[in-house]
Amino acid sequence: MNLRIHIPEATEPLPSIRTGNGLLQWISSVDHKQIGIMYLWTAMIFFVIGFVEAMMMRIQLARPENSFLSPEAYNQIFSMHGTTMIFLVLTPIAIGFATYFIPLMIGANEMAFPRLNAFSFWIFLLGGIILYFSYFAGGAPNVGWFSYAPLSEKYYNFTPGVDYWALSILLMGIGTIGAALNFIVTTLTMRAKGMAINQLPLFVWMIFVNAFLILSAFPVLNAGLVMILLDRQLDAHFFTTSTGGSAILWQHVFWVFGHPEVYILALPAFGIVSEVIPVFSRKPIFGYEFIAASSVAIVLLSFGVWAHHMFAVGLGTTFGAFFAATSMLIAVPTGVKIFNWAATMWGGSVHYKTAMLFALALLIDFTIGGLEGVGFAIVPVDWRLTDTYFVVAHIHYVFIGAALTGGFAGAYYWFPKITGRMLSEKLGKWHFWIFFIGFNCTFFVFHFLGMLGMPRRVFTYPDLPYLGSLNMFSTISAGVFGISFVLFFINIFWSLRHGKKAGDNPWQAFTMEWLTTSPPQLKSYEKVPLVKSRRPVWDLDHPEDPDWKRNQKPKTADHDQE
Amino acid sequence: MKDFFNAIRHFFEQQFTSSSEGAYDINHLFLQYLILAAVIFAIVAFMVIAGALKYHSKKRQEVPKQVSGHKTLEITWTVLPLIAVTVFFFLTLKVMKKINRPFKKDQKPDIEIIAHQFWWDMRYPKYGIITANELHIPAGEKLLMRIQSADVIHSWWVPDLGRKTDAVPGHINHSWIDADKPGVYKGTCSEYCGAEHAWMRIKVVAQTREDFDKWVEHQKQIPPAPTDSVAREGAKMFQSMTCANCHAIAGTPANAHIGPDLTHVGSRTTILSGMLTNNLENMKRWLTNPQKVKEGAHMPNFMLTKDQVNALSTYLEELK
Numbered sequence: 001m002n003l004r005i006h007i008p009e010a011t012e013p014l015p016s017i018r019t020g021n022g023l024l025q026w027i028s029s030v031d032h033k034q035i036g037i038m039y040l041w042t043a044m045i046f047f048v049i050g051f052v053e054a055m056m057m058r059i060q061l062a063r064p065e066n067s068f069l070s071p072e073a074y075n076q077i078f079s080m081h082g083t084t085m086i087f088l089v090l091t092p093i094a095i096g097f098a099t100y101f102i103p104l105m106i107g108a109n110e111m112a113f114p115r116l117n118a119f120s121f122w123i124f125l126l127g128g129i130i131l132y133f134s135y136f137a138g139g140a141p142n143v144g145w146f147s148y149a150p151l152s153e154k155y156y157n158f159t160p161g162v163d164y165w166a167l168s169i170l171l172m173g174i175g176t177i178g179a180a181l182n183f184i185v186t187t188l189t190m191r192a193k194g195m196a197i198n199q200l201p202l203f204v205w206m207i208f209v210n211a212f213l214i215l216s217a218f219p220v221l222n223a224g225l226v227m228i229l230l231d232r233q234l235d236a237h238f239f240t241t242s243t244g245g246s247a248i249l250w251q252h253v254f255w256v257f258g259h260p261e262v263y264i265l266a267l268p269a270f271g272i273v274s275e276v277i278p279v280f281s282r283k284p285i286f287g288y289e290f291i292a293a294s295s296v297a298i299v300l301l302s303f304g305v306w307a308h309h310m311f312a313v314g315l316g317t318t319f320g321a322f323f324a325a326t327s328m329l330i331a332v333p334t335g336v337k338i339f340n341w342a343a344t345m346w347g348g349s350v351h352y353k354t355a356m357l358f359a360l361a362l363l364i365d366f367t368i369g370g371l372e373g374v375g376f377a378i379v380p381v382d383w384r385l386t387d388t389y390f391v392v393a394h395i396h397y398v399f400i401g402a403a404l405t406g407g408f409a410g411a412y413y414w415f416p417k418i419t420g421r422m423l424s425e426k427l428g429k430w431h432f433w434i435f436f437i438g439f440n441c442t443f444f445v446f447h448f449l450g451m452l453g454m455p456r457r458v459f460t461y462p463d464l465p466y467l468g469s470l471n472m473f474s475t476i477s478a479g480v481f482g483i484s485f486v487l488f489f490i491n492i493f494w495s496l497r498h499g500k501k502a503g504d505n506p507w508q509a510f511t512m513e514w515l516t517t518s519p520p521q522l523k524s525y526e527k528v529p530l531v532k533s534r535r536p537v538w539d540l541d542h543p544e545d546p547d548w549k550r551n552q553k554p555k556t557a558d559h560d561q562e
Numbered sequence: 563m564k565d566f567f568n569a570i571r572h573f574f575e576q577q578f579t580s581s582s583e584g585a586y587d588i589n590h591l592f593l594q595y596l597i598l599a600a601v602i603f604a605i606v607a608f609m610v611i612a613g614a615l616k617y618h619s620k621k622r623q624e625v626p627k628q629v630s631g632h633k634t635l636e637i638t639w640t641v642l643p644l645i646a647v648t649v650f651f652f653l654t655l656k657v658m659k660k661i662n663r664p665f666k667k668d669q670k671p672d673i674e675i676i677a678h679q680f681w682w683d684m685r686y687p688k689y690g691i692i693t694a695n696e697l698h699i700p701a702g703e704k705l706l707m708r709i710q711s712a713d714v715i716h717s718w719w720v721p722d723l724g725r726k727t728d729a730v731p732g733h734i735n736h737s738w739i740d741a742d743k744p745g746v747y748k749g750t751c752s753e754y755c756g757a758e759h760a761w762m763r764i765k766v767v768a769q770t771r772e773d774f775d776k777w778v779e780h781q782k783q784i785p786p787a788p789t790d791s792v793a794r795e796g797a798k799m800f801q802s803m804t805c806a807n808c809h810a811i812a813g814t815p816a817n818a819h820i821g822p823d824l825t826h827v828g829s830r831t832t833i834l835s836g837m838l839t840n841n842l843e844n845m846k847r848w849l850t851n852p853q854k855v856k857e858g859a860h861m862p863n864f865m866l867t868k869d870q871v872n873a874l875s876t877y878l879e880e881l882k
Contacts, residue, residue, distance in 0.1 A: 070857060071758060071857050071858055072757055072857065075756075148753070150714050156714055247730055248730060248733060281617070282619075283629065286629070286632075290640075312725075313728045313733075314727060314737075321658070324654050324655075328650060331647060336639060338606055345613035347617065349617060349624060350618055367607075375595055375599070379658045383726045384726065387726065387754075452569070452721075456752075457754040465569075468565075473566055
């Protein structure tokens with residue numbers, strides 16, 4: 001495919017706040033690297049806000065019948081916490097890394113649509129600002145991150161919180177869709193010479209299939225958001241049951257988006273560990289084809305599993321059976337990935353760098369999260385566990401255990417490329433262990449709380465046996481968990497100034513982004529080598545044993561066609 | 563800390579002791595699932611931890627053999643999980659059908675549950691009784707519940723007595739309830755329903771058939787008119803002020819069903835859906851300023867004087 005888009009040669013050096021009219025250059029930038037960095041900063045800033053909200057909830061729940069927060073304040077805070085962490089933290093982490101590294105990893109100097117790229121970021125950020133503006137406009141949304149109708153309708157909810165919620169997610173959705181389009185076109189049209197689609201680095205592949213998921217899921221959500229805005233602003237009756245609307249329709253619309261969204265946030269993390277584990281095992285990824293194909297299976301299946309969020313709604317046995325089957329089935333390709341990642345280490349030479357430790361933590365914690373998912377597919381078990389703290393444990397094991405842990409693996413792995421300096425390994429290891437222990441202590445007890453009968457989204461609970469002590473344990477652990485993030489931020493700010501110089505390829509990694517300088521210049525590549533295998537940098541570093549030669553042996557004919 | 567370990571022990575005990583048939587089926591299936599999950603987790607944890615330890619770079623040559631896959635292994639770890647989930651799919655079907663026992667289309671439910679923002683309306687159509695928040699059932703019998711909502715989505719859940727069932731406006735659900743032994747079982751609304759979602763608790767009192775019949779007889783009776791002067795004053799106020807616009811008391815003109823039925827409110831153990839113990843003092847606290855006690859509940863603050871509160875509370879507490 002020769003759809004290369006001409007981008008004018010940049011002559012200025014990479015702008016920064018320190019050079020000349022810095023801030024303005026960042027705001028007006030269309031450079032994918034700068035936009036990627038801005039996504040990552042956005043994620044970090046909103047993370048601090050979201051974490052403060054989480055700690056306020058934990059303090060309120062530390063003791064039964066506590067009165068630290070009023071019910072209304074608590075309900076706003078848990079809604080904002082969920083919305084912030086999902087849409088304003090995990091999403092920009094994924095998109096930020098993808099925006100920065102997709103062009104670099106495929107040997108391109110820019111995204112296919114640089115202006116769309118900038119537009120996507122700014123409209124996304126605008127969405128985030130509008131969400132928080134709601135606090136000043138009469139009250140934040142207070143109906144959770146999935147705003148179930150009719151509770152979110154005007155009749156039951158007369159502050160403008162839900163309007164701001166819908167509007168902000170609508171904007172963020174548009175931004176995300178723009179980014180997804182850009183990823184697809186960039187991957188399809190701007191690959192270096194010789195790089196076949198089945199030679200993409202797995203991170204690029206995961207983002208590529210993920211982009212299709214975004215393109216199919218977000219428009220459904222946006223349609224739903226428009227419907228609820230019409231209901232609230234113009235008295236339409238889509239979801240108002242008292243006037244003939246359907247409360248269940250909203251659940252369908254939301255979860256058709258909502259369940260794929262889980263994979264939208266998890267797949268980029270899967271992509272990151274698919275890069276990190278082989279590099280620190282000094283081996284190619286085990287079963288590339290199977291990891292790549294299982295991602296496609298996940299994307300396709302994820303559209304047929306949404307109603308396992310609705311087993312308690314009472315939609316009948318046949319309905320339950322169908323969605324139980326699909327939800328169980330999706331565990332299989334997910335399992336294939338886990339096994340392949342673990343197998344990559346076997347027979348390798350494993351280097352315990354912080355990035356690798358986070359990748360291994362993902363394997364452990366996401367296995368717990370994934371197995372819980374199977375539990376929710378077993379309909380009778382779901383009738384017991386759904387809407388309890390067990391589901392709160394599950395969402396955190398998936399979103400923290402996979403998406404955020406993967407994000408940290410990516411941060412430690414790519415920080416040297418982005419900044420030119422290494423993150424401190426010593427601080428990093430402290431960060432990792434406190435994170436891992438703090439996370440598991442905070443959230444594992446949620447399983448027990450759920451089984452003991454504590455429903456989710458309660459601002460307080462009666463003093464029933466065990467609830468108090470388990471909650472107190474979780475709150476204290478959450479404090480420990482918080483320390484790990486402080487260490488991470490200290491590490492960033494310290495390493496930006498004093499970190500060891502990285503050099504082009506500090507990890508002896510295999511993919512193209514490590515060919516250019518750290519940090520890359522405004523124009524990343526003057527020239528890129530002809531790609532002959534999935535590990536172009538390995539081939540250059542090991543001319544005696546390049547991948548393409550080894551893979552060539554069994555089928556010679558195959559290579560000639562390329 | 564001791565309490566913490568007790569909690570975990572209790573969690574496992576809970577899986578082996580069930581208070582009803584529906585809960586037994588769910589717990590049993592949950593236990594089977596827990597075993598499967600534990601086995602898979604152990605395999606993954608072994609692969610990860612043993613792999614990381616055994617192939618630590620210190621013990622290995624810098625450049626290991628470049629292996630990139632193994633077809634038989636791939637097929638193994640695709641097919642084995644597939645078999646496991648297939649088994650669980652059929653178990654799911656079996657248990658799901660068993661718990662959702664069929665009933666005739668025109669079958670009259672034993673109990674009607676109508677969920678409201680932050681309280682439960684409970685009716686026994688066969689006996690003509692209406693009560694709130696505290697459900698009485700005869701132990702050892704399977705009863706059909708009709709669950710619906712008057713406003714937003716709620717969810718009926720008594721963990722010891724079986725499945726969770728959502729109360730969805732515009733959508734009627736049926737669910738079976740039973741308890742093996744007499745006892746008190748606690749539950750709660752488990753779909754977020756607004757400000758006071760946390761205080762929408764459920765209490766189920768399972769009784770022997772005889773005790774249950776006695777309770778029914780008692781509930782059917784119209785409460786006797788108050789005798790002392792303070793309560794009589796309260797009764798008068800109840801009808802003349804706005805109380806009767808939302809609440810019903812059998813044997814009086816008050817028959818609105820917007821708020822809980824108060825016919826035998828004095829006989830209940832708690833008020834405000836399990837939030838407070840039912841006694842004169844708490845009733846006074848509540849009537850003095852409802853929004854201070856249960857912020858967001860739909861009962862407004864009527865700015866009653868101390869004497870009015872006293873009279874009303876005395877009257878209500880006498881409705882046994």
